[in-house]
Amino acid sequence: xxxxxxxxxxxxxRTKRPPTDLELMMYVDGELEGERLREVRxxxxxxxxxxxxxxxxxxxxxxxxxxxxxxxxxxxxxDGIMARIAADKxxxxxxRDEAPGPTAPALAPEPKEAEVKPLLRPGLGKVAAKSPSxxxxxxxxxxxxxxxxxxxxxxxxxxxxxxxPGPQAPVAAVTTPAEAPAEPAQAPAEAPRVAETDTEESxxxxxxxxxxxxxxxxxxxxxxxxxxxxxxxHTTTVVWLADDSAGGEQ
Amino acid sequence: MRLPLFALLVAAAGLSLGPGPSxxxxxxxxxxADASVSMEIVVLHGTNDGSGIxxxxxxxxxxxxxxxxxxxxxxxxxxxxxxxxxxxxxTLKLPNDRVLKVxxxxxxxxxKKDEPKRYVISAxxxxxGGSDFLPLLEVNAKAGETFFVAGQNHKGGVxxxxxxxxx
Numbered sequence: 001x002x003x004x005x006x007x008x009x010x011x012x013x014r015t016k017r018p019p020t021d022l023e024l025m026m027y028v029d030g031e032l033e034g035e036r037l038r039e040v041r042x043x044x045x046x047x048x049x050x051x052x053x054x055x056x057x058x059x060x061x062x063x064x065x066x067x068x069x070x071x072x073x074x075x076x077x078x079d080g081i082m083a084r085i086a087a088d089k090x091x092x093x094x095x096r097d098e099a100p101g102p103t104a105p106a107l108a109p110e111p112k113e114a115e116v117k118p119l120l121r122p123g124l125g126k127v128a129a130k131s132p133s134x135x136x137x138x139x140x141x142x143x144x145x146x147x148x149x150x151x152x153x154x155x156x157x158x159x160x161x162x163x164x165p166g167p168q169a170p171v172a173a174v175t176t177p178a179e180a181p182a183e184p185a186q187a188p189a190e191a192p193r194v195a196e197t198d199t200e201e202s203x204x205x206x207x208x209x210x211x212x213x214x215x216x217x218x219x220x221x222x223x224x225x226x227x228x229x230x231x232x233x234h235t236t237t238v239v240w241l242a243d244d245s246a247g248g249e250q
Numbered sequence: 251m252r253l254p255l256f257a258l259l260v261a262a263a264g265l266s267l268g269p270g271p272s273x274x275x276x277x278x279x280x281x282x283a284d285a286s287v288s289m290e291i292v293v294l295h296g297t298n299d300g301s302g303i304x305x306x307x308x309x310x311x312x313x314x315x316x317x318x319x320x321x322x323x324x325x326x327x328x329x330x331x332x333x334x335x336x337x338x339x340x341t342l343k344l345p346n347d348r349v350l351k352v353x354x355x356x357x358x359x360x361x362k363k364d365e366p367k368r369y370v371i372s373a374x375x376x377x378x379g380g381s382d383f384l385p386l387l388e389v390n391a392k393a394g395e396t397f398f399v400a401g402q403n404h405k406g407g408v409x410x411x412x413x414x415x416x417x
Contacts, residue, residue, distance in 0.1 A: 208397040211370065214386035220401075225312045236312045241384055241401040243408075 019043055019050065028057040208237040218242055286335040287354050287369055288416040291342055293328040296321035296400075297407035310412075312398075321407060331416070334371070346404050348383055349376045350411060355388065366392050369415050373399060393417040 019027070019040040026032045027040045044050040210222055223238040294307065301323040303313055313324050332340035332352060339353030356370040368390050375384040389397055396414040403409075 207395045208389050208391040210387070211390050212386060212388040214384075216382060216385050218383075221317075223317055225315050225318070227312055236395075237389065237397040238312070238317065239384075239387055239397070239399050240317055241399070243383070243401055243403040 024050065024053050025057055028054055028061060207234055210237060213239065215241055285354065285357065286333060289332050289334060289340065289352060290414045290416055291330050291332055292326065292412040293344060294410040295325045295327050295404060295407050296410055297323045299323050344409060346402060346409060347378045351376065352413060368392050371415065373413065391415050
């Protein structure tokens, strides 16, 4: 092995170099070629340690190769995906996701998409989450409700004013004629009950105001009789006191 | 503190601008003159004899309205002028021998310039025996206004008494 030339010495030196672990792995895998392959083969044949390393590498390589082939032998991603797409007829993405594919057992479980949940504004609860923040419909509805309530109140108030009997209505004229009997002496006695109740309500427009009255033991009535046209509020005060049947006439 | 101070200022201004003693004296004199009032008293007899309303009564549209319309005929029995004052009431003998007593209780000055003063008049009717037919009737009337007291039986009808304060 010794040479006199520089190249020959160098070549001899390189052949004596023991093979590294990487070279051993390449040797086991059959990736070494040429002169280095022969040198590594000679070194392995001469050294027991190198032979044992080569044997271990060969064994581990065989195990890895066997497991890899058995583990991925049944997986065919392209065929499964294409079959599922062909079988999916739903228009929406959600429907497609929910529809089970015919090759689903063969596929690995797909990771679910993140569930999107609306964020709640602090202090407003679910209501704020349901309606957008720029939604002004509630304020408009509130104003409309207030306007409707005000209109209804004004209408009711106006109708109450119209329904209120005016002071022009003659108190006695409304009630007395129908009840006035043919017997004159009994006419004043019949009238009082109704007239008394009405006169208390319409004393604002009377001409002569009754400040005090004492009928004694008899039945008396105060009438407010309109004197002018219906448009006038002027009335005449009439105090009608029923006389006892025997004492008055002489 | 602002309100009492404002009230004091207003009161002081009112005292300074208020009427003097001479004006007050004139008002007292006017009140004394008003203490006597002239009244017109009419006595009507309402019946259903169909004679209608006596033309002597004059314009009295109330007679055609209830409760006067219970009688279709009214006749003037008496028309008199009476003077009444706070000190001396006026008395009038009625056709049924009862006595009508009318007195002036008070004169109420108007609160506003446009409003007339009002007279507080008291009326009562006494029977011949001394008992009261109408113990008390007190009204507040303006000049020219008439009020009626009716209901006494008289000769198949009723007596209607009208009392008007003359201006």
